[in-house]
Amino acid sequence: MLLPWVCQSHVKSNRPQLLTTQDEILANVYWRFLQLRGYIDEKHQLTPWGVCLEQALSGLDPVDSLEEATFLAIEMIRFGLLNSKQWFSHVSGGPMRGSDEDKSFNMLVSRVACIAKLQHKSIGYSGPLSRQLLCYRSLISEVRSTLRNLIEVVLAGLLLSGDAERDRKDWGELSAKLPFIDDNDCGLGIAVRTYLDDLPLQADPTSPEARAEVKAKGKEWFQHSDSFTGNLDMAFKLWDAVYRAxxxxxxxxKDSSKWEEANRWLAARR
Structure with missing residues (x-):
């Protein structure tokens, strides 16, 4: 027997302006979600963080599918979690070579790369390890899962309030199309850290020859990755978007100047 509130929550099919299609429902969910997270105000205008998000997304190629990673990176920035602070200095796997500045910038760029995924063959991961980046990956995962919970609550609220048609058979599709469903790994961050950490061994770390030589080693480090240089390119595209943010x-x-310095440093090494 249904509880009374369940019976009362039934939506009449003749209710005007009822959201029915997946596109209508998802667009409304995204809009409400962005408003809850402070990217859109009550007048449906972009907030300062909304402008930040728009600028970050404006240069992305949809083919690369980096929109979700970019949004997650901005959320990490807002929480004060995306920086080069030495949170995990008691574990191994951080940058080892170069000056303190080199190590700091390497850590920042590698943490950004951790938010995206390493393109790897469908077998177990094979490559270098990093306990530091694995620890950082846990922070990303917590933020991602929290955002996933929030957007699911937004969808549930929309349905419970009677704003959308509930007599449907596409519940699984609706859920699968919401973002933040796939957990992240730290493989791409390790690839970037390994590349940038090997450059100081070269006589001129910023020369085209040095960069090409180190990139050529990628096949040895990550034997089952789809393309080491392709993975680096993907990581640097994400960096560009997050840097714009x-x-x-x-x-x-307050750290925009630090990011600008890191961007100049990376430009000579990518």
Whole structure:
């Protein structure tokens, strides 16, 4: 027997302006989610963080599917979690070579790369390890799962409030199309850290010859990756998007100059 509130929550089919299609429902969920997270205000205008997000996404190629990773990176910035602070200095796997500045910038770029995924053959991971980046991956995973919970709550609220048609058979499809469903790994971050950490061994780390030589080693380090250089390119595309976000972030973000320095450092090594 149904509980009384369940019976009362039934939506009449003749209710006007009822959301029915998946596209309508998902668009409404995204809009409400962005408003809850402070990217859109009550007047449906972009907030400063909304402008930051728009700038970050504007340069992405949809083929690369980096929109979700970029959004997650901005959330990490807002939580004060995306930086080069030495949170896990008691474990191994951080940058080892170069100056303190080299190590700091390497850590920042590698942490950004951790938010995306290493393109790897469908077998177990084979390559270098990093306990530091594995620890950092746990922070990303917590933020991602929290955002997933929130957007599911938004969808549930929309349905319970009677704003969308509930007599449907595509519940699984609706859930699968919501973002933040796939957990992240730290493989791409390890690839970037390994590449940048090997450059200081070269006579001129910023020369085209040195970069090409180190990239050629990638096949030995990551034998089952689809393409080591392709993975690096993907990581640097994500960096570009997140860097744009850092330069257009809200007033409370105080590290834009540090990101600018890191971007100049990376430009000579990518």
């Amino acid at each position: 850092s330069q257009n972030a809200g007033w409370e973000f």
